[in-house]
Amino acid sequence: MKRPILEIRNLHARVGESEILRGVDLVVYPGEVHAIMGPNGSGKSTLASVLAGREDYEVTEGEVLFDGKNLLELSPEERAREGLFLAFQYPVEIPGVSTATFLKTALNELRKHRGLEPLDAMEFMTIMRQRAALVQIDPAFFSRSVNEGFSGGEKKRNEIFQLAMLEPRLAILDETDSGLDIDALRIVADGVNALRSPDRAFVIITHYQRLLNYIVPDVVHVLYRGRIIKTGTKELALELEAKGYDWIKDTAELEA
Amino acid sequence: MSERVESTDILDQLTSEDYQYKYGFESPIEEEIVPPGLDETIIRMISEKKGEPEWMLQWRLQAFRYWQQMKEPHWANVRYSPIDYQAISYYAAPKRSGGPKSLEDVDPELRRTFEKLGIPLHEQELLAGVAVDAVLDSVSVATTFREKLRSLGIIFCSMSEAIREHPDLVRKYLGTVVPPNDNFFAALNSAVFSDGSFCYVPPGVRCPIELSTYFRINARNTGQFERTLIIADEGAYVSYLEGCTAPMRDENQLHAAVVELVALAGAEIKYSTVQNWYPGDKEGRGGIYNFVTKRGVCLGDSSKISWTQVETGSAITWKYPSVILKGDNSVGEFYSVAVTNNRQQADTGTKMTHIGRNTRSRIVSKGISAGYSNNSYRGLVRINPSADGARNFSQCDSLLIGDKCGAHTFPYIEVANPTAIVEHEATTSKIGEDILFYCNQRGIDTETAVALIINGYAREVLSKLPLEFAVEAQKLLAISLEGSVG
Numbered sequence: 001m002k003r004p005i006l007e008i009r010n011l012h013a014r015v016g017e018s019e020i021l022r023g024v025d026l027v028v029y030p031g032e033v034h035a036i037m038g039p040n041g042s043g044k045s046t047l048a049s050v051l052a053g054r055e056d057y058e059v060t061e062g063e064v065l066f067d068g069k070n071l072l073e074l075s076p077e078e079r080a081r082e083g084l085f086l087a088f089q090y091p092v093e094i095p096g097v098s099t100a101t102f103l104k105t106a107l108n109e110l111r112k113h114r115g116l117e118p119l120d121a122m123e124f125m126t127i128m129r130q131r132a133a134l135v136q137i138d139p140a141f142f143s144r145s146v147n148e149g150f151s152g153g154e155k156k157r158n159e160i161f162q163l164a165m166l167e168p169r170l171a172i173l174d175e176t177d178s179g180l181d182i183d184a185l186r187i188v189a190d191g192v193n194a195l196r197s198p199d200r201a202f203v204i205i206t207h208y209q210r211l212l213n214y215i216v217p218d219v220v221h222v223l224y225r226g227r228i229i230k231t232g233t234k235e236l237a238l239e240l241e242a243k244g245y246d247w248i249k250d251t252a253e254l255e256a
Numbered sequence: 257m258s259e260r261v262e263s264t265d266i267l268d269q270l271t272s273e274d275y276q277y278k279y280g281f282e283s284p285i286e287e288e289i290v291p292p293g294l295d296e297t298i299i300r301m302i303s304e305k306k307g308e309p310e311w312m313l314q315w316r317l318q319a320f321r322y323w324q325q326m327k328e329p330h331w332a333n334v335r336y337s338p339i340d341y342q343a344i345s346y347y348a349a350p351k352r353s354g355g356p357k358s359l360e361d362v363d364p365e366l367r368r369t370f371e372k373l374g375i376p377l378h379e380q381e382l383l384a385g386v387a388v389d390a391v392l393d394s395v396s397v398a399t400t401f402r403e404k405l406r407s408l409g410i411i412f413c414s415m416s417e418a419i420r421e422h423p424d425l426v427r428k429y430l431g432t433v434v435p436p437n438d439n440f441f442a443a444l445n446s447a448v449f450s451d452g453s454f455c456y457v458p459p460g461v462r463c464p465i466e467l468s469t470y471f472r473i474n475a476r477n478t479g480q481f482e483r484t485l486i487i488a489d490e491g492a493y494v495s496y497l498e499g500c501t502a503p504m505r506d507e508n509q510l511h512a513a514v515v516e517l518v519a520l521a522g523a524e525i526k527y528s529t530v531q532n533w534y535p536g537d538k539e540g541r542g543g544i545y546n547f548v549t550k551r552g553v554c555l556g557d558s559s560k561i562s563w564t565q566v567e568t569g570s571a572i573t574w575k576y577p578s579v580i581l582k583g584d585n586s587v588g589e590f591y592s593v594a595v596t597n598n599r600q601q602a603d604t605g606t607k608m609t610h611i612g613r614n615t616r617s618r619i620v621s622k623g624i625s626a627g628y629s630n631n632s633y634r635g636l637v638r639i640n641p642s643a644d645g646a647r648n649f650s651q652c653d654s655l656l657i658g659d660k661c662g663a664h665t666f667p668y669i670e671v672a673n674p675t676a677i678v679e680h681e682a683t684t685s686k687i688g689e690d691i692l693f694y695c696n697q698r699g700i701d702t703e704t705a706v707a708l709i710i711n712g713y714a715r716e717v718l719s720k721l722p723l724e725f726a727v728e729a730q731k732l733l734a735i736s737l738e739g740s741v742g
């Protein structure tokens with residue numbers, strides 16, 4: 001049996017006075033795709049942020065192991081270099097830094113961490129062209145500032161492009177499907193499917209079941225009020241779609 | 257809980273680090289300093305010590321009389337405690353300055369100082385093609401590459417020497433661009449200026465090397481009053497580099513330089529500055545007051561003057577390198593990166609005065625503020641009635657690091673000719689925690705992220721610098737970044 005890439009045990013986290021994660025347990029093995037669903041405000045983005053190391057969130061209890069290492073004591077950049085990638089729900093614009101410069105810097109930081117030589121400009125351009133094709137990114141974007149003036153859909157595709165460039169061990173996609181039309185959704189899904197591999201795991205956060213028609217998950221979880229209240233197969237997503245979140249909320253309240 | 261999560265706002269850490277001033281040392285060279293205070297006697301003493309002719313003394317005295325009638329201006333967006341002009345010593349000269357003929361004659365202690373500063377004074381740097389007229393405090397100490405320049409008819413020497421050796425040129429142009437009564441600080445400079453650089457490029461000559469001057473404030477309590485005059489005769493070209501750095505100290509020091517540029521018909525002058533005077537500590541104690549008047553005149557048709565500046569130092573920077581576009585078809589440019597951190601204040605920009613027909617000007621200003629600093633762009637584009645077909649384009653961008661600093665833009669536009677086209681664009685961006693976290697999440701640490709963003713942001717201006725200076729300027733940005741990034 002392989003070692004889990006991610007093990008979350010009884011994770012509690014707060015922002016200011018309010019506790020948002022209230023005991024999350026989740027185990028993800030390499031090669032798996034997990035979907036996390038749940039109504040707005042359940043704590044999905046909070047979970048992603050805590051895993052990525054955002055400072056606003058204070059972990060009050062529990063532990064997280066990433067490939068066996070204590071994730072919570074690593075800085076955000078160390079987590080990234082260890083192979084944790086977050087596709088942001090709201091990607092930011094970086095003024096004055098081209099996508100090419102940004103990704104070259106990021107990729108060479110990862111390579112340095114792994115004891116590899118930095119890529120030269122030619123090697124880098126070759127990889128960039130090849131990965132851009134995966135999510136149909138126009139090479140004209142390489143010289144534009146990161147996300148600056150990009151449409152919502154372009155920003156989301158750019159996140160998947162970065163994922164393809166940085167080749168993480170674990171990729172967390174936070175509502176990458178929201179704001180995408182059906183064509184863009186398909187492009188993103190095809191890109192993700194192409195990047196699935198036995199050593200790489202995905203945690204796909206989504207509000208809707210739609211994306212899961214294209215990226216078929218191994219496991220589906222429902223996060224509600226800071227806890228995973230239900231876990232199932234891809235049929236669970238369909239059931240949620242049909243019955244709505246109220247059904248699961250009622251179940252949760254009955255159990256509570 | 258891990259320490260990292262408990263640590264407070266990352267931007268607080270970013271902007272609160274002590275500014276490790278790289279060049280904070282004083283060299284123990286003996287200096288000759290006149291007593292503090294300013295009156296006619298002091299001015300006569302300065303002029304006499306420098307062996308100046310009578311006309312120069314009279315010019316200084318006239319400027320002093322103007323200055324006495326003038327009031328210190330306070331319209332800039334900067335705050336500082338009153339300057340006691342009678343507490344300043346107006347002259348300092350290294351003692352053994354009998355006019356060294358070669359590098360071997362230069363005081364070894366002084367040469368060590370220059371080496372610490374990384375100022376190239378040895379053979380390798382000669383090969384690198386840089387002629388250095390190094391100014392330590394007030395007296396020019398060493399000048400190199402003179403022979404080559406002389407063979408082309410180019411005069412490049414200290415202002416003191418120019419006054420002695422080339423009085424006709426100096427009398428013809430000194431004070432024609434920045435008159436002694438132009439403003440309070442120009443009047444003060446005209447009365448007491450210590451030394452500086454003089455350059456004349458004869459008609460049709462392209463100066464084959466970048467001319468450099470390194471300035472350095474060294475004597476305690478000694479104001480700096482550099483005076484620079486550059487003349488490019490018809491069809492001539494010259495590129496001039498000015499870089500400065502000053503040692504760590506507590507008292508505020510006034511630096512009131514005057515730079516005048518004259519471009520005759522078809523001539524081009526490129527003037528580049530990297531300014532890194534001591535900015536004071538993080539509470540704003542100490543640091544240089546950099547109140548400079550820099551102006552060029554495109555006197556002849558089709559002439560061009562280009563100012564490029566990278567301003568990272570000084571407690572207060574107050575300067576507007578400007579161009580008077582007198583000749584038809586003349587071109588004025590201003591490219592600026594001004595970085596302020598901690599408690600630094602900068603009010604800088606340019607004035608483009610269009611007089612000739614089809615004159616063109618371009619302004620690119622990039623302000624970067626961090627810590628509790630304040631950074632203002634102030635610019636004037638004036639199109640006179642005579643300036644048919646004049647054009648201006650201005651781009652003024654501000655970048656904020658954190659939320660305790662300020663950026664301000666004061667663009668003044670006065671158009672008195674209906675055929676003129678004036679365009680102004682401005683943007684404000686912020687490096688907030690969101691952006692830094694995004695970079696961190698891609699494996700890029702905060703310091704690298706800020707350097708990446710700032711270099712990208714300043715690229716258009718840095719690219720205008722001569723290559724070897726651009727590298728130095730990038731390093732300087734990195735040094736000021738070390739102050740803003742934990």
Ligand SMILES: Nc1ncnc2c1ncn2[C@@H]1O[C@H](COP(=O)(O)OP(=O)(O)O)[C@@H](O)[C@H]1O
Binds near residue numbers: 043
């Ligand atoms: N930085 C924050 N400051 C204050 N409240 C927050 C912050 N981030 C999230 N929350 C709150 O935590 C709850 C969960 O938010 P979020 O994790 O964004 O949910 P989801 O992604 O599932 O929609 C919400 O009530 C939200 O208002």
Ligand SMILES: [Mg+2]
Binds near residue numbers: 045046089174175
């Ligand atoms: Mg969310």
